[in-house]
Amino acid sequence: MRDLGTGERRGRRVDDGLAELDRWLRDQVAHGLARAERAPYRLWDDAARRLVDAQAGALAARVRALAGVPREPGWPGRLLAEYALLRLLVRAHRRRDALPAGLRGTVRARVGFPVARDGVLRDGERVRDRWWVIGTRDSAQDVLTARRVWLRGERTGRPALLLTFTGPGDAPGPAPPAGTRLDAELAFYPGALPLRALVAERRAADGPGPGAPPGGGVREFLDEHAAAVARDPWLDRYPATLTGVRLARDAAGALFAVDAAGGALPLRGPAPWTLLAVAGGEPVVLAGEWTPRGLRPLAVWHESEGAVPL
Incomplete structure (x- = not known):
């Protein structure tokens, strides 16, 4: 029997984890959504932990976030929609070889497969513009702090996301304030909707711009x-x-x-x-x-x- 490489072993663990998630989703719907209103947090946390063990971290975070849905107004429809999106992701991953390259990249990212930074800088789509910083938000993601810096291209009108993570005990560095404009070339991560990006090259010093970013009604x-x-x-x-x-x-x-x-x-x-x-x-x-x-x-x-x- 041949030895499996690291990537292949991970792929099999992810396949097994998503197959288990598929069974769990069908059980939730079969038993009815009513019990979710009184279910303890561990109903979703246990499912998320199994996905972490299967190395599907991004998907685990999405499952764990569902614990708060039954506390919201109109929660049954929202929870059913989230279950349907999870099932769609499971089925898309199962059929990944038949998907277009962009959608296949999106599915891999949503499951939790990492994309190497060097690969993005080398192969990612490049877009040069003066990028408005339209806002920044820090949020907890398990033991990490995720920082999202949202950008909007002045010429292209294109949105972009600079996403960084800091570990426990580490304070995030200063974020560029809203209204700053970055004259830069961005390299976008692969996907059906390229949104996350890296700053590949800065063309000029960052600074505040007059006026406001492009938008609409x-x-x-x-x-x-x-x-x-x-x-x-x-x-x-x-x-x-x-x-x-x-x-x-x-x-x-x-x-x-x-x-x-x-x-x-x-x-x-x-x-x-x-x-x-x-x-x-x-x-x-x-x-x-x-x-x-x-x-x-x-x-x-x-x-x-x-x-x-x-």
């Missing part, structure tokens, strides 16, 4: 997001830059960003006092991170105040 953003999800169905975060929006509350007191055409997006996140103070009832440019829960504001541009991080 609510309908334009939703159309852009729909096109992105069509290419990557597992996309759970996407950058939004809305121009000329005002803040308004509905009858229940929930806060929305409303454009001139009446399109509205719900705002989620910490207390919005800084955003309300800067906007002051006037139209602003608002950048944020769009998720299934709504838009989390990251920065706001006011005609006289400039860029204000949130």
